[in-house]
Amino acid sequence: MLQETAFTKMKADNKPISGSELLLQALExxxxxxxxxxxxxxxxPLYDKIYDSKILHVLPRHEQGGIHAAEGYARITxxxxxxxxxxxxxxxxxxxxxxxxxxxxxxxxxxTGQVATGVIGSDAFQEADILGITTPITKYNYQVRNIxxxxxxxxxxxYIASSxxxxxxxxxxxxxxxxxxxxxxxxxxxxxxxxxxxxxxxxLQIRKLTEAVSSAKKPVILAGAGVLHAKAAAELKQxxxxxxxxxxxxxxGLGGFPAEHDLSLGMAGMHGCYTANMALYEADLxxxxxxxxDDRLTGNLESFAPNATVAHVDIDPAEIGKNVPTxxxxxxxxxEALKQLVAQEGKLPEHKEWxxxxxxxxxxxxxxxxxxSSLKPQKVLEMLFEKTKGEAIVVTDVGQHQMWAAQYxxxxxxxxxxxxxxxxxxxxxxPASIGASFADRDACVLAILGDGGFQMSTQELAVIKEFNLPxxxxxxxxxxxxxxxxWQELFYEGRFSHSKNPVQPSFVKLAEAYDIKGYEINSVxxxxxxxxxxxxxxxxxxxxxxxxxxxxxxPMVPAGKGSHEMVGVKP
Numbered sequence: 001m002l003q004e005t006a007f008t009k010m011k012a013d014n015k016p017i018s019g020s021e022l023l024l025q026a027l028e029x030x031x032x033x034x035x036x037x038x039x040x041x042x043x044x045p046l047y048d049k050i051y052d053s054k055i056l057h058v059l060p061r062h063e064q065g066g067i068h069a070a071e072g073y074a075r076i077t078x079x080x081x082x083x084x085x086x087x088x089x090x091x092x093x094x095x096x097x098x099x100x101x102x103x104x105x106x107x108x109x110x111x112t113g114q115v116a117t118g119v120i121g122s123d124a125f126q127e128a129d130i131l132g133i134t135t136p137i138t139k140y141n142y143q144v145r146n147i148x149x150x151x152x153x154x155x156x157x158x159y160i161a162s163s164x165x166x167x168x169x170x171x172x173x174x175x176x177x178x179x180x181x182x183x184x185x186x187x188x189x190x191x192x193x194x195x196x197x198x199x200x201x202x203x204l205q206i207r208k209l210t211e212a213v214s215s216a217k218k219p220v221i222l223a224g225a226g227v228l229h230a231k232a233a234a235e236l237k238q239x240x241x242x243x244x245x246x247x248x249x250x251x252x253g254l255g256g257f258p259a260e261h262d263l264s265l266g267m268a269g270m271h272g273c274y275t276a277n278m279a280l281y282e283a284d285l286x287x288x289x290x291x292x293x294d295d296r297l298t299g300n301l302e303s304f305a306p307n308a309t310v311a312h313v314d315i316d317p318a319e320i321g322k323n324v325p326t327x328x329x330x331x332x333x334x335x336e337a338l339k340q341l342v343a344q345e346g347k348l349p350e351h352k353e354w355x356x357x358x359x360x361x362x363x364x365x366x367x368x369x370x371x372x373s374s375l376k377p378q379k380v381l382e383m384l385f386e387k388t389k390g391e392a393i394v395v396t397d398v399g400q401h402q403m404w405a406a407q408y409x410x411x412x413x414x415x416x417x418x419x420x421x422x423x424x425x426x427x428x429x430x431p432a433s434i435g436a437s438f439a440d441r442d443a444c445v446l447a448i449l450g451d452g453g454f455q456m457s458t459q460e461l462a463v464i465k466e467f468n469l470p471x472x473x474x475x476x477x478x479x480x481x482x483x484x485x486x487w488q489e490l491f492y493e494g495r496f497s498h499s500k501n502p503v504q505p506s507f508v509k510l511a512e513a514y515d516i517k518g519y520e521i522n523s524v525x526x527x528x529x530x531x532x533x534x535x536x537x538x539x540x541x542x543x544x545x546x547x548x549x550x551x552x553x554x555p556m557v558p559a560g561k562g563s564h565e566m567v568g569v570k571p
Contacts (some may be wrong), residue, residue, distance in 0.1 A: 008214040014237045018050040019147045019178045023111070024155035027055060032082050034058060034073065034438050036066040039375060039450075040086025041126060042113025045178040058438065060466070061459035063090055065431035067097025068457075072395060072435025075418045078231065080107040080161045080169075081435060087113040088126030092133065096425060099137040101168040104252060105229060108168035110138075116176040117145065129346075130172050139167030144177050148185040159190050165316040166229055202331035203463030206340045209287065209311045209328050214347040216285035218307075218354045219245045222268070224336045225252035226290015226314060233257065234412040235338035236289065242342060243436050245351065246358055248276040250291045251406055252421040259410035265358060265560050268556045269297040271403040274569050275358060277557070281564035288312040293323040294422065303562030315339045328518035350409025352433075367407050368570040369556075374548040375523055376389075377401060377476045381408035382448060383524075384474065387531050392444040393418065393436050397429030397453030400482035405448045405551045427456030430473070434460060437469040444470065444535070451477040451504060459513040461542075470538040473516075475507055478549040486552045491559075511542035518542040 017025075023046060027035070034056045037115050039047045050057055058068035063085045070081025085094055091112040101108050115124040131141050140160050142153050150173075157169040213219055227236050233256050240263050247257045248268045257264055268276035280286065286308040289299065293312075299303040301323065311328035312320045320329045330337055360384050369378045381404050384392070394409050395418040396402040402419055411417055418436050420428040433447035454475055478485075484499040512516030519530050521543055534541045554568025 001447060011056060016044070016181045016182055017184050018049070018175070019144075019150055019180050019182070020046040021153065022047050022150040022182070023173070024053050024055070025180070026151045027082065028053075028353055029157050030154065035082045035084055036060055036069045036073075036435070037084035038066055038086065040113060041088050042087035042090075042175045043084060043111075043173075043178070045111070045175065046084065046111075046173070056436070058463060059193045060431060060434075061339070061462050062457070063093035064096055064427065065434075065457055065460045065463075066390060067108070067110065068100070068425075068428050068431035068439070068497050069105075069435035069460075069463075069560075070108055070110075070426075071101050072418050072432035073098060073439045074101075074106045074166075074435070075095070075432075076393065076415050076439035078107075078162075078229070078415070080109045083110040085110070085112055086126070086130045086518075087115055087130075089127055090126075091130040095133060095137065096423075098168050098170065099363060100420055100423040100425045100428065102137050102139070102351045104420065105166045106168070109157050109161050110168060112170060112172045113163055114172045114174040117174045119174070128353065130170065134170050137168075138170045138403055141170040141172070144174065145170040147177055147180040147182045150177075151185060152188050154467040156190055156192065160195065198317070198331045199315070199333040199336055200332045201337045203340070205328060205330045205345065206337070210341065210344040210346040211332065212309055212311065212328060213243055213245070213287075213349055216349045217351050218283045218311060219243070219246045219285040219287065219333035219349055219351060220265070220279045220283040221245050221289050222250065222280070222288045223247050223253045223256045224250045224289065224291025225256075227253060227256035228290075228313070228414050229496070230290065230334035232338050235335055235342065236238060237261075239338050239342050242479045244351070244355065245349070246279060246288070246355065248279055249446055250297055251419065253291060254406060254417045255411035255414045260412060262468075265362070267406055268563065271553050271555065272409065272563075273367060273407070274555060274566060275361040276360060277563045277566060279358060279554075280563070281475055283308045286310050286397070288314070289297035289338070290314060292319045297563075298323065299557045299561055299563040301468065303564065317370075361528065365570050368543060369551070375521070375545060376403050377478070377545070377547040378408055378474060379524060380474070380527065380545050380547065381405055381448075383527055383531060384448075385409050386534070387535050388444055388446070390542070392446045393415065393440060394446050394448060395419070395429055395433040395436050397449045398424045398426050399450045399453060399477070399488065400551075400553050401448055401450045401476040404476070426453040429453055430457045431460045433473075434463050434469050437471055444472070446472050446474055448474045448476070450482055451475055451479065451501060451507075452481045455504070458510060461511065461516060464540045465514045465516055469540055469542050472534055473511075473540070473542040475542070476547050477507070477544050477545045478547050479504065480549060483553070489552070507542060507544040516540050516542055518544065520544045520546065522546045
């Protein structure tokens with residue numbers, strides 16, 4: 001609980017208060033712990049008041065780094081990440097992060113400065129129509145035109161961002177509104193008649209699904225990020241165990257069900273495992289809980305789950321039936337739906353042969369790689385899992401290393417996995433690891449990056465050093481844009497057009513320039529020694545693993561193929 005500040009005292013004394021003070025007061029009421037912000041002309045009045053605030057402010061070295069840090073914070077805590085940037089270029093620099101958060105359903109409340117109301121629309125210095133720019137990539141956005149509206153708008157924004165299907169909300173604040181003075185306005189309760197998320201499932205649909213489970217021979221659960229957003233991991237485990245239904249994960253759903261549980265089949269999709277993809281293909285009942293059936297999961301829709309009755313539990317009704325025809329739609333919060341499913345009385349499915357088949361596939365077709373020569377990225381991930389006992393928060397950038405992390409780091413707990421799924425944003429990993437570290441200051445945080453993505457956000461090393469965050473930066477360095485190189489090798493006749501990076505800085509020296517310990521690692525033996533040293537303390541460190549530059553991610557579902565048409569499966 002934040003202590004009383006000058007702002008809360010002003011409210012109590014009923015003294016005139018500025019727009020900036022009202023804003024900080026509103027953030028304190030929302031129990032905001034950290035702001036990721038970058039000052040500039042249009043937000044200087046607000047920053048002058050931040051000087052007196054008890055809320056921790058973190059200065060990223062680029063606005064995009066700030067919003068990705070807020071995403072990492074939101075992903076771990078479930079609470080909205082808060083961002084402040086100035087007008088014009090400050091605002092446009094967060095567009096990628098807003099889109100990323102919108103795609104992955106992450107709650108953010110973002111404040112942008114704006115030129116004074118009298119010159120809006122005149123192409124004033126550092127003016128940008130951020131409302132027009134961000135309308136398609138935010139859950140909602142506002143421009144404050146009256147100082148008295150600030151407390152209610154902030155309160156409403158936090159509610160919208162974190163309720164229903166989470167997402168980013170943007171509040172644009174003209175500079176003159178930030179400096180205006182007003183009597184403290186009366187507090188109002190939230191009332192949004194047109195926005196009433198459905199939390200409780202329809203009982204008849206719950207019964208329909210229960211009956212479908214009772215008669216199924218090959219049931220499977222597909223668990224998405226909606227399970228995590230609803231804090232429903234315990235209910236999912238209880239339901240799966242009660243009905244003995246195996247669980248497949250999406251990329252963003254990892255951690256929603258223990259990876260080493262007997263009923264866990266692993267991740268499905270383009271780089272998912274054989275068992276998970278075949279389970280979806282062969283299933284006669286597919287229960288989707290909190291996933292949106294995106295193309296990287298389904299592959300060719302014509303051959304996706306062709307024999308299955310599809311049930312879909314989702315809090316966003318727009319997702320149900322959007323991509324895959326759904327026979328049993330259930331609009332609800334995943335936690336509430338699972339509670340009701342557990343409480344139902346029904347005959348257990350008779351599917352012992354199905355469970356036996358799945359276990360046989362798990363044994364016959366595990367992830368595999370040739371570990372006879374050079375330093376393999378998969379081996380690095382296995383070592384990281386062993387050294388951290390699977391307890392770390394794992395944050396990735398985007399590319400081959402992201403898929404290897406998803407495949408080889410076995411997540412047994414919820415909210416330990418942070419990655420950019422829907423948008424696939426390179427440069428996300430390092431700043432997102434900063435936000436994750438602020439979300440859980442006691443956790444070991446692994447920032448698993450490729451050499452390409454790391455070079456998009458290296459400046460955020462300054463923040464890691466400034467706060468001495470115990471982040472272990474793991475670079476799987478193959479001197480290439482690895483996933484691009486893989487596609488060029490497999491589908492473009494080996495024409496490696498601008499995908500290899502023959503010139504790069506010394507990452508060790510770069511880390512040392514920020515006074516962060518750096519290591520270059522070329523063998524398993526070196527990795528063993530250095531990992532033991534690095535994990536013996538809570539200091540930040542950078543580890544440059546020089547991995548096999550020709551290694552590809554397998555299995556792989558080629559574009560246009562069905563999820564069962566994998567290549568690179570263990571022979």
